[in-house]
Amino acid sequence: MEPITQKLIHSFGALADLGQEVASSGDFSEMVRTSLHLLLGTLAIRRGIVVAYSGEDKTEPLAVWGLEEDYQPTLTITEADRKAFLASKRPVTWGPASTPDGPEDYDFIRLYSDELRGQHLELLAPMIVHDSLAGLVVLGGKASGEPFTEADLEVVHVMVRHIGVGIHQHRLIGEVKSQAEQNRRLYEDLRAIYRDTVSAFAAAIDIKDKYTQGHSERVGKYSEIIAREMGFPEEEVEGLAIAGYLHDVGKLVVERGIINAPYRIDAKQSSELNRHPAAGFEILKSIHHPYADIPLAAKYHHERIDGRGYPDGLTDLQIPLGAKIVSLADSFDAMTTDRPYKTRRSFDEVISDFRRNTGTQFDVVVVVAFCRALLKELSGETTERSFVRMLGKNYLDSTRDIPLLRELLGELAPAQSAVAGR
């Protein structure tokens, strides 16, 4: 094979390697350094530098190869040079074989020729991408001492363009990343505002009902815990927390006297109170949460598996899962807080209620998730203290309650696997 053909094949190989390197998504400075090394290897050059240029006068060194260790190039590019580089696009040498447009035409070379010669650097190639200057590659002479040929300069020109594309791409990715980061922060702010608005709303609901202060917030928190235990993705968990916060929003349209009645209400009052799920749905129906049907959870949080709930008497599979979760959270909070006509139940009474009503009022899967989450907290499997915070320090007793929970979970296991299998 003729030496010229061999050289051509070698250059093509190097170009392919360079293309791969430039397109890799790995470490940027490693990419520039490897690219420079490939370029040096192709023409048997011992030293070189790559500097980035981003519009200011100053350039920023990206890779240095084969130079004295303490050499820190601080090179600036004048406006006249920028234009000249863009016009010629070609490499310039000031070594033994100068290129036709002489080095003296460039401020850069007038300014730095001594410094660069001192480092045995004698060729400069502008990196031009999309008609703008992305940086410079400055190279030493060939190891053989021979002057650069036209073909060598062509190889340098092509390879430097490749490196320029890599640098340009990196800048673009950087810009996209910072834009995405900005968007993420904006989104987080919006979410925080949304959450704050929802909890303010929940507080407004609870203010109307003076005996159940904090009820909506606790139902939100219990719903969140159950959903997380059931393995829902975090966005859905948040949606269920919101559904819990807002489940009783319909009470805003129920007469205050009925909500705050310090005695058991009569049938007429009770039917007035029972309007609240449907009223809640009307209030919330314009909320389109991407992951949880919040209006439906409010509408059906008083439905029961056996169809004896309200407002529509739906049965098991007709009831949305979100509503089943909110329903259990709601009932648990009702049982464990004092009401005007009754004091709260003890924990073993709550467990008995769950035992009696799972499969008729409550969904077995939801009860199991609730018990598991509570068991995790009581047994120290998690550092969360949500239940203790909501129930007060003295309500739960792990020595007494862990066996109760384990026993109930054992009893519910067959029903739960039957549901899983259907």
Ligand SMILES: [Fe+2]
């Ligand atoms: Fe309710």
